[in-house]
Each structure stands twice: as structure tokens, then as C-alpha cells.
Amino acid sequence: EVGDEFEPLDGEGVRKYVGKYSELSSRVGGDHPNEWTVREVGDGNINFVYIVEGPRGGIIVKQSLPYVRCVGDSWPLTLERSYFEVEALKEHGRICPEHVPEVYHENPTMAVISERYCEHPHIILRKGLIAGVVYPLLSEHMGEYLSRTLFFTSLFALSSGDHKKAVAKYCKNSEMCRLTEQVVFTEPYMNATNNRWTSPQLDEDALRLRKDRRLKLAVAELKSKFCERAQALIHGDLHTGSIMVTQTSTQVIDPEFAFYGPMGFDLGAYFGNLMLSYFSQDGHPSSPSSVGCPGGGEGREGFKAWLLQLISETWSLFSEKFRALWRLHATNGHVYNVAMFPTAREGGDDELSIAQEAFMQELLEDTLGFASAKMIRRIVGIAHVADFEEIHDPDVRAVCERRALNFAKSLLIRRKGISSMEEVVQDLKKAS
């Protein structure tokens, strides 16, 4: 019987599999599995993803194999990641259903998940940004997703006991954490065989990273925080390749790295990847495929201006929404509770605002730190981003990458002195 023990599926296997589960086949519709089209669309590095379509609609079937897809079985990886992906999809989905695909089916033994197919014209955000497409609702949507998922899984909303229970559960996703620790916080700063970069152009830059002790110290601090600070249930891999978008919809997929970690890591992954997109723009054809950018500006320059606006708007929206949740729900929360920080006291003091300022400042520092680490690792580490990889002239690419790298290095060191995302945006403007 399919599903009793692990078995890798090919296209025909997926067809049969879907046929066996009525909660799946009924969504695809039709009289017989042979009518369905099955396509493998996994452009990710790690797993296999199929779209199964029939008369009634399409569904996603994702299967994890016991190794890293793009490397093969020389790099084994636990099947349990599929369980954590589905648990995180469900938990984040409860909290923010508008921006997380619904789960239809889960099978931990087979490491199979089925979820809502983000139908045409959804595309991966990274691809949209490379093509220069503007998404007018993106900042609102991601502000909503980030504030809600991080707030409601943290001690702002949970009791101490429920928080510790959740922490313990996701501790078992440690193999995925270890992978992040290795490829984000360790290898880029060492002479590791996995590393690659645009060579010879960036040879000196890569070498200098390994000798920069202030930088390594900052990275070691961030690595400890990543390993030790169980602040919220984070997605764990929130780059622009984990987000599917249209002009009106934003869907966050692929939380297989989910665990209780620092909020700044999700925020940093997202903002860092927006910054990579920004630095890559000068390497792409001058006229973006999109309609004109709001707020004026033509072609790539206009698009870059929009990206900067996106970065600062997303932070503002995130931070406003997070603070609003805090004001509204703080009586349930275990930390920074309103009982200790009343909102309206005689004399007009607002202690809660002071607490919020201080918290947001520290979160911004974490965010900028993790954003920098994520940028650096995408330039000199094992896994690169299409934003740069699709710049075919290596000299042009290297110029863009070097700007991003230098910006990230400086941001990592300076992060504790920065007090607003606006300041970062001004620096980005100067840097490219």
C-alpha cells in the first residue's frame, strides 16, 4: 500500500498517489487519473514539487527525498523536514490564512505534502523582481504576514508553558537548523569547498572576508543568537524564492526550515533578499518588462526607486502592525505585559510606547545583522541567487555583487548604531 513506507514518487507515482486519496482526487476532479496532467515544477534546490491538474482544478504535491535534490544522495537530509513544513504551514496558516497556502494532505512517512496550488498568474517573487515587475500590495501583505506570524507565536501572545512546548517540538527540526548554521554563518567565512563566487573578479573580496575579524565576530554573535534565541516560530528560509505573487496576492510557501528562532532572522532573510535584488538591478536590461513605476522614474532606475520604497514601507508597516497587535493583545502576553506597562496612566505617560521603541530598535539591529549575513552568503557561499546568476557578463555581475557585498559588510558592523530603516535606504541609494 502506498504510504506505509517511504517510496520516492515520479510523475506516474504522483498520479497514482493522488488517485488513492479522495481529499486530493476530488479537488482535481474528472473520471480517471489518466485525464490529469502532472508536471514537475520544483525549481527549488531541495525537494520535488508537482502540479496535478484536472477538470476541477490543480493541487501541489511536494515530496522530500532523503537527500538534497540539487546535490544528490551524497548530501543526505532528513525526511522529517516535511513534517515540520506542514506543521508550520498549518500554524502560520491559522494565524495568517490570507498569505499561507491551505494544506490539503500530509503524509510524514512518504514525506508528502499537498497544498493549494498558487495558480496562474502567480510567479515566484524573485522572478518578478528580476523582470522588474512592481507589486503594489506586497509591502502591505508582507507587513501583515511578518507581524502576525512572529507576534502570535511569541511570548507576546503565548503563555510561558505553551511557548516552551512549541519550542521543544521544533527543536527536532535541528538538522535543518544545522544546515543553515553551516551555509549561512560558517562556510562563507572559512576556506570551505562548498563556497563559490564570481572568479577571478571577487577572489580578493572572498579572501578578505575570511581575514576580517570584526566581521567574523559579528557573525559569530548572530550565529549564537540563531541557535539560542527561541523567540518565535520563524519560517526559516524567507527569501524571495519562498514567496509567490500576483498583483493582488502574496503567498508564502516552503517553511521546511521552520523552528523557534529569532524574529530578526525571517525579517533579515526577506529584507536581505530585497537588497540583493536592488544591487542586481544595474546588471539587468535597462527596460523592465513591467508597467511604469509609481512615483515616477523610468525603467530600471524607477524600479530601483520602487524597491527602496518597498523596503522602507515594509518595515514601517510591519512595525506599526506589530505594535498594534501588542497594544491589543498584551493582556494575554507573557512578556512586556500591559500590567507592567500600562497604556494610559494619569499624567499622560505612555510606558508601552517606550517599551515598544526599545524592542523595535533591537529587532531592527537583529534584522540588519541577519540581512547582511544572508546577502554575504549568497555572493560567496554555496547557494547563489538568480538575481545575480542571470547577469551573464561576469564583469558586470562582479561589479553588482561587490557593491552588495561591501554594503552588507558595512551594515553588519554598523547595525547597532542604526535607528531606522529609512537610514538604511539612504545608504542603499548612495551605494548603487
Added chain:
Amino acid sequence: EVGDEFEPLDGEGVRKYVGKYSELSSRVGGDHPNEWTVREVGDGNINFVYIVEGPRGGIIVKQSLPYVRCVGDSWPLTLERSYFEVEALKEHGRICPEHVPEVYHENPTMAVISERYCEHPHIILRKGLIAGVVYPLLSEHMGEYLSRTLFFTSLFALSSGDHKKAVAKYCKNSEMCRLTEQVVFTEPYMNATNNRWTSPQLDEDALRLRKDRRLKLAVAELKSKFCERAQALIHGDLHTGSIMVTQTSTQVIDPEFAFYGPMGFDLGAYFGNLMLSYFSQDGHPSSPSSVGCPGGGEGREGFKAWLLQLISETWSLFSEKFRALWRLHATNGHVYNVAMFPTAREGGDDELSIAQEAFMQELLEDTLGFASAKMIRRIVGIAHVADFEEIHDPDVRAVCERRALNFAKSLLIRRKGISSMEEVVQDLKKAS
């Protein structure tokens, strides 16, 4: 059969219980349980502790009841604390056998532990300090205990996977964590019925605490860190009442609050209680019962000087030992690994020293923060310390307590600007 389900033991119950387990009765010796003396000695707030003595020797039998001993069954408390106490005793005992009593027997169902009896003339350190007894090896022993237990249970020594496994295990001790969160980080800053203080002398002082928003902000930050930062397996209740001493021996007992938390919490508990002892000295008879203090000084003044020396020496020894372990074992460690921070590079740079400086600075800040919080809660919260309680004149007591309280408040706010324990010692000298 005793042990199949939970049953509270009285003295006779303990005698029978020990008689049933040969690993216990053989240590006590003799022909019949009736020959043994059984004494309840639990002067702690929470559990029952018996000494069973016979011809061959004595053993400790500790039983947890499903409530807080000093309050009664109106304050229920999980029996599972006994399991975590024994697990922590064994783990810390493996790492530092010289300063942790050997475990002879564990019975989670009955919430019974049996461990080495710290025989006469061992006394509780707090009592020794109240009596003005000098312990010449204490700084060396506690430096050793703190450095080893914190280092070897952290990511300096563990792999990421083993660390997460251990974190998950101790997450289940969450009821004890919640108790700490309540009585250390919350109630002292609110109008809570559990609170008490020397009244009316300290009424104003207690009120001011609740209105001091900088202070509450600092405490909220520490509370978050306590809940979120799984840095090492900490004892969780390391005050001077959890340490038994003689002139040559130091034994750390009672880790029922153990969990993965910030290293600074154990350090802070210990240093904070030494500081409480310091501030209480002026309220005690002028001539300590001990022999003269090394380094000159007579009576209580000489003893205060020794306490200050103890504080600064313990930090130095802890910090030296911790750094030495780091240099020695860093190739196994997951964070701040020597591969990223080589110790001996051409050119004479020592990157590891730089990393160690930065780490120790942050740990000192945490330590001083938690020390302050621990001091404050012992003056205005639910549980007070004998150091002050045994000062019978309330006016005299209030003067001592106020000095301690003001010092703690100032230290809590200033902690991030302090760069050595020596600096704190100089401030202590001025403050009392």
C-alpha cells in the same frame, strides 16, 4: 508496593523506603532500619529533605510534594521537578564531580531523590556568611563549578543537534521556569499580593519601583532573555542557600529549577546573593564568629572586605577558566570555533582573544542584570533571605535593605556600561 504510585513520606515512611532499596540501605549499613536515625532537615521553601544515618554512614532522601512546602496545597507545583533535579545533578555531576553531590537513587513516580549527604561540618553557605565565616577555597571552587557546568552544556562544547535535544528535554520543566518568571521578573514590579517588605520603612521604595519605567524596561528585557535564550543547562536557583560548604569543600545542591537558559542567570543569582550578604553585614553583630580575615581588617569590616575580594576573585577565576576551556575545546564547539577564530596566526594576531573579550563583556552585562533582579526580588518580593531577615531591628534592617535595593536599581540600569567586576566592587565599597 512503595514506589508504584506517588505517596508522601513521613520519617517512618522514609525509613521503610530506604529499607526497600539495597543501593540505599547498604550505604546506611547495620542490621535493621530501626537502628537508623531519620531527621527532617529541609529548611528550604519547597521540598522535604531527610537525613538517614546508620552505622556505615548517612544519605540524603529528598521528596517533592505536589505543592510548595512553605505555602501548602493552595500553591500546587509539579512533581516532575524531582526528575529535572536528578537529571541536572547527574549532568552537572559528570561535568564537575568535585562540587556536585553524587546521586544514589532516583524515583520520579515518588518524586524521591537520594544523594550524597554533605556531612558535618558542611553548612549552607548563606549561614556561614551570616556568621562571618571566611571560606578560602570558595572562589576557586565556584569559579570551577560555574565555568565547567556552563561551558560544557553550551554550544561551545555541544553540537547543534545535541544542544537542541537537551533544550527540548528541559523545556518540560516549564512550570518551574514560570514560577521564576513570576516571582523574579514580574511581581516585584507590580502591586502583587505575594509581595512583602520591611514596612512602613520601605513603603515608598517599593512604590517607586513600580513607577520606574526605565527599570521595568530593563527587567522586561531580562525576562525575555530568561524565557528565550537557551544558552546552557543552568542550575536555575543558584543562591547561597543552594551551596553547602566547609573550609575545604563546596557542594552545589538543589537544581530543581534547571533548564536551558542564559548563563548570566546562574552567575547573576550567585553574585547577587553575595552582594545581598555584603549589604546585610552592617546589620549583624560586629564581631564575626570566624577567625581573622586574610588581608587584614577586623570583625565585620574585615569580613566585608573579604566578601568584596570573593566577588572579584570569583569572576576572575570563572572568566579565566571559561576562556581556558574555550581555547582547549573550541575545535569541538559549534559557536566561536577555532576554525573561524584561529589562536595562533602568522603576524601574531590572536582573534580568539578578541572573540573572548566580546563574549565575556556581554556575559558580564547579563550577570549584573540578573544579579540586580535577584537582589530586588529578595527585598520587595515573596521570598526573602535570612541575611536580612535575621536582622531583628526593622530600622536597622531597612537601612541595609535600602542600600542593597538602590545599588541593585542603579546596577540594573548601568549594566551595559560596566566593563569589569572590579568596577562593581569599587561601587559596592562606596555604597556600604
